[in-house]
Amino acid sequence: NKQIVLRDYVSGFPKETDMVPSKTTLKLKVPEGSKAVVLKNLYLSCDPYMRSRMNKSDGSSYIHSFTPGSPLVGYGVSKVVDSGHPDFKNGDYVWGMTGWEDYSLIDENPDSLIKIKYTDVPLSYYTGILGMPGVTAYFGFYEICSPKKGEYVFISAASGAVGQLVGQFAKLLGCYVVGSAGSKEKVDLLKNKFGFDEAFNYKEEPDLNAALKRHVSYLYFPEGIDIYFENVGGKMLDAVLLNMRNHGRIATCGMISQYNLEKPEGVHNLFLVVTKRIRMQGFVAFDYYHMYPKFLEFTRQHILENKIVYVEDVAEGLESAPAALVGLFAGRNVGKQVVVVARE
Numbered sequence: 001n002k003q004i005v006l007r008d009y010v011s012g013f014p015k016e017t018d019m020v021p022s023k024t025t026l027k028l029k030v031p032e033g034s035k036a037v038v039l040k041n042l043y044l045s046c047d048p049y050m051r052s053r054m055n056k057s058d059g060s061s062y063i064h065s066f067t068p069g070s071p072l073v074g075y076g077v078s079k080v081v082d083s084g085h086p087d088f089k090n091g092d093y094v095w096g097m098t099g100w101e102d103y104s105l106i107d108e109n110p111d112s113l114i115k116i117k118y119t120d121v122p123l124s125y126y127t128g129i130l131g132m133p134g135v136t137a138y139f140g141f142y143e144i145c146s147p148k149k150g151e152y153v154f155i156s157a158a159s160g161a162v163g164q165l166v167g168q169f170a171k172l173l174g175c176y177v178v179g180s181a182g183s184k185e186k187v188d189l190l191k192n193k194f195g196f197d198e199a200f201n202y203k204e205e206p207d208l209n210a211a212l213k214r215h216v217s218y219l220y221f222p223e224g225i226d227i228y229f230e231n232v233g234g235k236m237l238d239a240v241l242l243n244m245r246n247h248g249r250i251a252t253c254g255m256i257s258q259y260n261l262e263k264p265e266g267v268h269n270l271f272l273v274v275t276k277r278i279r280m281q282g283f284v285a286f287d288y289y290h291m292y293p294k295f296l297e298f299t300r301q302h303i304l305e306n307k308i309v310y311v312e313d314v315a316e317g318l319e320s321a322p323a324a325l326v327g328l329f330a331g332r333n334v335g336k337q338v339v340v341v342a343r344e
């Protein structure tokens, strides 16, 4: 059983060498009388939050740290090869938490696995558009942003797993949508594939406030941004605050620019939340899993009707997983970063 193991806790930017290949043996049978399942892992998801699990825990995170010497754990799509659980049988496909390894014994919380009902969409979609990032985009946008038709929406890290969907949900509702991303290729995707009204490459903008004024506020958003879907934090948040409209909403989904810093950057313009009466709200995807069926029906239907598209960045083989995960923090992924361990 090949595995990818965390070498030791990480500080600063993660490196490929922080994760090392390893091998163990695993019986592909669940222990007698247990509710465990044995999974063959097919697709693994690389997600930014995994960086926080590489820190030595100081008790402040909502999720605990990985154990050095043990395989990383994350969302994945897997096939059941043995089961003592009444809800899962051999041959079922599931998505949920699994190990970064060929096969995993899930004995701690098998109830949290979600059985895959529809296989008329690519199975890898359950790491992205129909998995945790999809839930994040859907409830983050519809529940947290309180969006209305015609409103002006700005999304950072807009071409990624979550951002590309938020933009498309906002377009479906009839909003005006602008996104920022870190390369020309990503900006082209936003405008030509995901239907954003406008997009810009923030890496080519020395002054983000000026960039927002030029690309967003003055030309297209004469009165400012109604909704900011926050994926990045730091300097981008500061610049957006200057361009928010009174009574605007900020859905604080993530702040990837801060995850690898020893000392987070300060936010200088936070007082504008008061003067502009902005509602800024954080949220976490797993608070919404009880509403997964509602999200699934809506999103799957839109995929089948070609009203929503999804771009994935697929890395081949378990051994490519460390580079794929590290790549998120350099913006190397174009779309949702997935690792294929096996296709069947």
Ligand code: NDP
Binding pocket: 047, 048, 049, 132, 133, 136, 157, 158, 159, 160, 161, 162, 163, 180, 181, 182, 183, 186, 231, 232, 252, 253, 254, 255, 256, 257, 258, 283, 284, 285, 286, 328, 329, 330, 331, 332, 333, 334, 335, 336, 337
């Ligand atoms: P992405 O697929 O968007 O991948 C990460 C992207 O972030 C990179 O491709 C890069 O794109 C951008 N990025 C990396 N470093 C920086 C930086 N220093 N400054 C600006 N941008 C950077 O990831 P996801 O869509 O999965 O996640 C997006 C955000 O949503 C993250 O903050 C994540 O933590 C958060 N999240 C929150 C959840 C929740 O429950 N609240 C659940 C899932 C995700 P680019 O080339 O454009 O710079």
